[in-house]
Amino acid sequence: VRTQVAIVGAGPAGLILSHLLEQSGISSVVIDQRTRTDIESTIRAGILEQGTADLLTEIDPNTRVHSVGQRHDGIELRIHGEPHRIDFPSLVGRSVWLYPQHEALKDLLALRIGAGQDLRFGVTALRVEDADTLRPRVIAQDADGASFEIDADFVVGADGSRSVVRPVVAGASSEGYFREYPFAWFGILCDAPPSADELIYSNSADGFALISQRSAEVQRMYFQCDPATDPNALSEAQIWQALQARVPGTTLVEGPIFQRDVLRFRSFVARELRRGRAALVGDAAHTVPPTGAKGMNLAVADVVILARALDALLTDGDERLIDDYAELASRRIWKAQHFSWWMTSMLHTAPDATDFDRRRQAGELRSVVESEAGRTFIAEAYTGWPFVAA
Numbered sequence: 001v002r003t004q005v006a007i008v009g010a011g012p013a014g015l016i017l018s019h020l021l022e023q024s025g026i027s028s029v030v031i032d033q034r035t036r037t038d039i040e041s042t043i044r045a046g047i048l049e050q051g052t053a054d055l056l057t058e059i060d061p062n063t064r065v066h067s068v069g070q071r072h073d074g075i076e077l078r079i080h081g082e083p084h085r086i087d088f089p090s091l092v093g094r095s096v097w098l099y100p101q102h103e104a105l106k107d108l109l110a111l112r113i114g115a116g117q118d119l120r121f122g123v124t125a126l127r128v129e130d131a132d133t134l135r136p137r138v139i140a141q142d143a144d145g146a147s148f149e150i151d152a153d154f155v156v157g158a159d160g161s162r163s164v165v166r167p168v169v170a171g172a173s174s175e176g177y178f179r180e181y182p183f184a185w186f187g188i189l190c191d192a193p194p195s196a197d198e199l200i201y202s203n204s205a206d207g208f209a210l211i212s213q214r215s216a217e218v219q220r221m222y223f224q225c226d227p228a229t230d231p232n233a234l235s236e237a238q239i240w241q242a243l244q245a246r247v248p249g250t251t252l253v254e255g256p257i258f259q260r261d262v263l264r265f266r267s268f269v270a271r272e273l274r275r276g277r278a279a280l281v282g283d284a285a286h287t288v289p290p291t292g293a294k295g296m297n298l299a300v301a302d303v304v305i306l307a308r309a310l311d312a313l314l315t316d317g318d319e320r321l322i323d324d325y326a327e328l329a330s331r332r333i334w335k336a337q338h339f340s341w342w343m344t345s346m347l348h349t350a351p352d353a354t355d356f357d358r359r360r361q362a363g364e365l366r367s368v369v370e371s372e373a374g375r376t377f378i379a380e381a382y383t384g385w386p387f388v389a390a
């Protein structure tokens with residue numbers, strides 16, 4: 001197969017990139033090892049920054065971000081039972097949208113398939129060759145085990161945290177800047193109406209909980225747990241007890257729990273984001289801990305920067321923007337890394353926390369929420385910085 005850009009991964013990053021490239025008259029082939037049904041049913045993140053929602057609206061006349069998704073004008077930070085609302089529009093004139101990633105993916109898959117995109121499911125990328133030449137290749141294998149090659153002018157790794165493209169770009173899969181955390185999230189999905197109008201990020205004597213939503217009928221909630229926790233070890237009653245204890249001030253509306261999982265926390269940025277004619281975007285390039293809801297938004301921001309650079313390179317032969325890609329993307333990535341780390345550290349209770357640490361942490365939270373400057377900082381970061389720095 002011959003194309004201009006070989007995109008490994010049909011998540012939000014890969015699909016949006018294929019659209020933006022097409023708008024510049026650049027052809028691409030997108031492959032993903034999952035089936036379309038898998039992609040459309042995997043429950044992942046839920047919050048879109050204003051810029052992500054705006055981009056989806058701009059590129060997709062049929063996006064359901066404004067019908068199925070819901071605008072949220074604020075979040076609550078709860079400190080030992082005290083409610084503190086961060087009001088986004090009054091602070092920064094922006095909002096966020098609660099729109100589950102798999103719903104966004106249904107829209108994007110329909111958009112790209114409708115546009116005639118060469119999009120192949122059940123295809124595994126085995127390796128990338130000749131990234132240092134003008135004709136890099138992806139060696140891939142289809143669902144029947146037959147191998148084939150995609151000859152391209154550029155290869156993009158949009159293939160998530162176990163990226164096959166990353167070793168070629170960064171030197172090795174694990175090559176990068178890395179941090180682990182001594183806690184995880186116990187996440188549930190349940191059939192119940194919302195317990196609150198907006199998301200609640202709660203720091204309590206018993207640790208952290210996040211009360212999120214999926215729809216009027218389905219709710220998503222998390223509480224801090226030990227990373228070694230077996231999700232099946234707790235009864236539903238124990239889960240509700242753990243959640244209720246961590247959100248003093250709210251009586252959660254309980255309902256049948258139909259999914260449970262334990263999410264590990266990591267921060268990671270690959271050592272290099274581009275090498276020759278190959279680049280990384282999204283989770284292939286970085287991982288953030290979930291507090292702050294940056295993951296998918298960061299992937300979209302990478303893609304906006306890369307799409308421009310590929311247009312300059314492949315349409316005009318201008319290498320300046322692609323030479324700047326890693327630097328430009330990194331600036332925003334490290335701001336998001338900081339915000340995700342900070343929200344995580346400020347809201348969770350470390351297993352070895354002393355009384356001093358807990359009191360200092362409550363002081364930190366209050367110093368932020370009782371200050372308009374502090375609330376503005378959170379609102380700016382949460383609703384998202386501009387995609388391309390001025």
Ligand code: DHB
Pocket residue numbers: 044045046047199210212213220290291292293294
């Ligand atoms: C959700 C996840 C997050 O990490 C977050 O900060 C907000 C919401 C969610 O899954 O709904």
